[in-house]
Amino acid sequence: MRRPRPRPSLGILGGMGPSATADFYRRFVERTPAGSDQAHLPVVMWADTAVPDRTEALLGQGPSPLPALVEGARWLQRAGVSCIAVPCNTAHAYVEQLSKATGTEVLDMIGAALEAAARRTPGLERVGVLATRGTRLTGLYERAGVRLGLDVVQVTDGVQERYVDAAIRAVKGGADPAAPERWIATAAESLKEQGAQAAIAACTEIPLISGAAARVLPLVDSTDALAEAAVARLWQPAQVVRARGRRG
Amino acid sequence: MRRPRPRPSLGILGGMGPSATADFYRRFVERTPAGSDQAHLPVVMWADTAVPDRTEALLGQGPSPLPALVEGARWLQRAGVSCIAVPCNTAHAYVEQLSKATGTEVLDMIGAALEAAARRTPGLERVGVLATRGTRLTGLYERAGVRLGLDVVQVTDGVQERYVDAAIRAVKGGADPAAPERWIATAAESLKEQGAQAAIAACTEIPLISGAAARVLPLVDSTDALAEAAVARLWQPAQVVRARGRRG
Numbered sequence: 001m002r003r004p005r006p007r008p009s010l011g012i013l014g015g016m017g018p019s020a021t022a023d024f025y026r027r028f029v030e031r032t033p034a035g036s037d038q039a040h041l042p043v044v045m046w047a048d049t050a051v052p053d054r055t056e057a058l059l060g061q062g063p064s065p066l067p068a069l070v071e072g073a074r075w076l077q078r079a080g081v082s083c084i085a086v087p088c089n090t091a092h093a094y095v096e097q098l099s100k101a102t103g104t105e106v107l108d109m110i111g112a113a114l115e116a117a118a119r120r121t122p123g124l125e126r127v128g129v130l131a132t133r134g135t136r137l138t139g140l141y142e143r144a145g146v147r148l149g150l151d152v153v154q155v156t157d158g159v160q161e162r163y164v165d166a167a168i169r170a171v172k173g174g175a176d177p178a179a180p181e182r183w184i185a186t187a188a189e190s191l192k193e194q195g196a197q198a199a200i201a202a203c204t205e206i207p208l209i210s211g212a213a214a215r216v217l218p219l220v221d222s223t224d225a226l227a228e229a230a231v232a233r234l235w236q237p238a239q240v241v242r243a244r245g246r247r248g
Numbered sequence: 249m250r251r252p253r254p255r256p257s258l259g260i261l262g263g264m265g266p267s268a269t270a271d272f273y274r275r276f277v278e279r280t281p282a283g284s285d286q287a288h289l290p291v292v293m294w295a296d297t298a299v300p301d302r303t304e305a306l307l308g309q310g311p312s313p314l315p316a317l318v319e320g321a322r323w324l325q326r327a328g329v330s331c332i333a334v335p336c337n338t339a340h341a342y343v344e345q346l347s348k349a350t351g352t353e354v355l356d357m358i359g360a361a362l363e364a365a366a367r368r369t370p371g372l373e374r375v376g377v378l379a380t381r382g383t384r385l386t387g388l389y390e391r392a393g394v395r396l397g398l399d400v401v402q403v404t405d406g407v408q409e410r411y412v413d414a415a416i417r418a419v420k421g422g423a424d425p426a427a428p429e430r431w432i433a434t435a436a437e438s439l440k441e442q443g444a445q446a447a448i449a450a451c452t453e454i455p456l457i458s459g460a461a462a463r464v465l466p467l468v469d470s471t472d473a474l475a476e477a478a479v480a481r482l483w484q485p486a487q488v489v490r491a492r493g494r495r496g
Contacts, residue, residue: 007298012293015285015288015290015291016285017285017288018277018280018285018288018291019274019277019278021273021277022270022273022274022277023274025269025270025273026267026270026271026274029266029267029269029270030267032266033422034297034422035421035422036420036421037263037264037265037266037297037299037301037420038297038298038299038300038301039297040263040265040266040297041297042263042295042296042297042298043263043266043293043295043297044292044293044294044295044323045260045291045292045293045295046292046327047290047291047292047293048290049282049285049286049287049288049289049290049291050255050286050290051285051286052286053285053286075292075327079294079323172284172285173283173284174281174282174283
């Protein structure tokens with residue numbers, strides 16, 4: 001079914017949402033230190049936009065996205081990928097199950113984002129997270145923070161609903177980015193008031209509207225952190241990024 | 249092997265080069281009039297960066313990219329895509345053979361770019377083309393121009409080598425874009441002197457460095473024209489974009 005692949009290749013399990021997937025793929029290409037087309041890393045992508053909404057599933061308001069994620073991961077496996085990147089923070093609630101069900105290495109976007117924040121802000125102790133309600137609910141960032149010795153803070157329920165949820169919804173709906181960008185900056189202000197020294201744009205839609213927030217606090221883009229981790233994993237095979245599934 | 253797809257889906261046969269593929273995917277998503285993740289069109293992508301250089305093959309200086317293209321197209325077919333977009337102008341020299349070998353509908357980037365130029369410049373008679381040496385050699389744009397009643401002009405050999413080839417090579421190599429952008433503007437000036445009323449950025453690397461050229465002549469981005477054609481083909485199934493392979 002396939003010829004042997006001489007080089008490591010990346011599988012992208014995307015479409016959650018498609019703009020964020022396109023942003024991730026661009027960053028992965030930009031971060032790859034290749035000098036010609038042929039030197040770049042092969043990529044295959046499955047962007048099934050019909051994957052059920054992750055936050056709705058986590059809130060018990062909709063079907064699980066897991067079957068669609070497993071189908072996509074199996075298809076990427078058959079294409080011979082070395083590992084899979086899932087450029088959606090909320091979908092990471094399912095990554096451990098996905099990795100176990102398929103035996104595939106899935107890169108850990110949550111750990112990559114927190115590690116990038118620690119590297120970029122020396123002495124970092126408290127980091128704020130701008131995420132979907134689904135990601136907040138799962139405690140993914142809090143648990144990874146414990147492992148890395150970081151105190152993770154979230155916005156209040158009011159700020160979440162009024163500014164963060166509204167901004168993510170607006171980006172996914174293709175709205176004008178001016179208002180969502182202000183809302184995300186307001187949410188970053190509230191994290192700063194709670195003592196956060198840095199923040200993570202922990203939903204792949206947020207980096208698309210985080211220009212103003214980055215002037216409030218040092219802001220790590222989770223999409224870019226995942227791209228960096230993917231290049232590190234594949235460009236230098238000796239450098240092993242631990243897969244979430246293997247850790248869990 | 250796969251569940252039935254309720255909606256049309258796009259296959260992207262990419263990696264030629266990867267930056268251009270990322271640019272195409274982003275434009276496809278942006279041009280899709282969807283109001284939520286789930287309303288977007290499913291996409292699968294095969295970006296095998298090891299596809300042999302298209303221009304070298306056409307100049308008789310390297311192996312044919314056709315076997316690698318056929319392998320990718322077969323893999324996309326197995327994923328159940330409705331049609332395939334190949335965001336590389338030079339690769340269109342092989343699209344007719346690719347379509348015949350696999351029985352897959354492949355969207356026609358060359359026709360889409362010329363049609364977009366004719367729509368955007370009323371009364372267009374002469375259109376200039378900024379392309380690789382490979383695309384120039386095949387006469388792809390000239391033949392499509394005859395069909396559409398457009399006179400297609402190319403830059404001189406000297407301008408091709410000194411400005412266009414050098415700029416494409418610099419983008420593929422990840423160089424600073426300032427100098428390549430000036431070179432492409434110089435090439436656009438030379439097309440204007442030859443009577444071109446508009447120009448086509450007919451290599452998918454050129455739109456990444458065409459800001460200055462677009463101030464010289466109305467410039468159609470072939471990547472964007474292909475994205476527009478793909479959305480038209482898939483978002484409104486009644487609107488049939490003729491596949492190059494079917495025409496050929």
